[in-house]
Amino acid sequence: MPFVSLTVLLRVAGGLAAFSGFYFCGCDAHRPTYREKFLTELTDELSASFSARAEYLRLRGATA
Secondary structure (H helix, E strand, C coil), X not given: CCCXXXXXXXXXXXXXXXXXXXXXXXXXXXXXXXXXXXXXXXXXXXXXXXXXXXXHHHHHHHHX
């Protein structure tokens, strides 16, 4: 049996783990339950954050 270095095995394991993670996220993102539970909340938070930033930049521009 030929010797396989630890570095090669770790690279393969890392690649498989990354692929599995991306696959899981991709599958989960298409579920309606996921979208309703997390994506709506995230979208609302981002909208509020961007609105606050726009207000900050408006006020900063008025004083500059």
